[in-house]
Amino acid sequence: MFFDSLQDLWRIAVIGVLTYALLVAVLRSSGERTLAKMNAFDFVVTVALGSTLATILLSRDVTLSEGLAALVLLVVLQFVATWLSVRSGKIRHLLKSAPTLLVRDGRMDEEMMRRQRVTANEVLQAVRSQGIGDLGLVAAVVLETDGTFSVITNQNAGEHTALSNVQGT
Template identity: 65%
Template sequence: MFFDSWTGLVRVVVAGTSAYAALVLLLRVSGKRTLAKLNAFDFVVTVALGSTLATIVLSSSVALVEGVTALALLVALQYVVAWASVRSPRVERLVKSEPTLLYRDGFLMGAMRRQRVTVDEVVQAARGQGHADLGSVAAVVLETDGSLSFLADPPAGELR
């Protein structure tokens, strides 16, 4: 339960180090966009990369070369989808969602229902970003990555 063998530990160290190095190399070659969490698809790829790395390190039934191939496949697929979404509005609409306005001079309940967000969740997120209440907030936007953006009122005298 606490210790099986030195062989298992050596495998974890060697496979873990090698897989980690391969992942870092793949991410450097593929660019910053691979780990950008700009939308739900990007988030899923990031989680899948982490899960694959953990499987390579901890599962003796997955060979290092198979695991690195899986990492490379995920990075390549993410690259192809990102490349295609930049060049094709149809692919972009398929992969990315639009930001949704949830609050402006009051809560937009229809939008909140469609996005399955409650008033309490928005208020809690506002507190987490330093807004004691929504009085100083002009708008709240649910971004494509699932985060909430709080847009402040402009200072007095400036146009909205």
Template identity: 60%
Template sequence: MAGLAYVLLITAVRASGKRALSKMNAFDLVVTVALGSTLATILLNRQVSLAEGALALALLVALQFITAWTSVRFGSVRRLVKAQPTLLLRDGHMLRSAMTEQRVTPDEVCQAIRTQGIGAIEDVGAVVLETDGGFSVVPRSQFGSGSALNGVARPQAAPSPPA
């Protein structure tokens, strides 16, 4: 039974596509945890048959597919399911209101900048908190018209001076 349940899980993950294996947004994480929980239930609960477990896995994958499909086509669904990336630093200035709203410290922003091999905040065009919780750092030297920042939430308040 355990071997078949494992094969079912692998099949379900493969059927759900690359999203299940990539950096996840909150929705993808919830579905992945639910898949694991369903596998545990199949393995540990004798009252749940393999067929019922397979149906539950298939239902989760189908719901994830439907949600992903509709979020690609409809902005209202996308806004409901996915967080919007947030601009945390622009032109060397930390945007404190955005950082407070996203619960990000200046030290975390500086760490992201250092990770990219940049030593001076003034050399950074933008730092974005992405939907998967990671930071994207755009050096000022590669900062053009800002098209890569389309769809990024920008705070209304003026930027704070560098830390």
């Protein structure tokens, strides 16, 4: 129950070091976007990588070469999906959500907040975290695709805002 054999522990240690080193190398070579803040698609890939790594380490039925092939395949698929989403609006729409406008000109959009399951307190906290005490000073609050809030003040809004691809504009 607590210990089967020293050979099993050595196997886990050797495979773990080799797999970890390769995973780091593959992720580093795949580019900064792979390691950026995550949206839902990136989260799924990350969970799949973790699950695959655990399987490689703990399952005797999976050889090191099979496990490494699975890790490389997941990273390549993530790279291809990201590459395609940059070049195709349809693919981008399938894989990634669009940012959502929650506040415009100091007024909360209750419907958009409800759709995104965001409370007024969460929006106000995001505004306060930017050092703004009055919602009337806010041109926009955007729920970004990675779950963070962007707060744009009236002073910084300007004529050409970055709200062109935001849902609710």
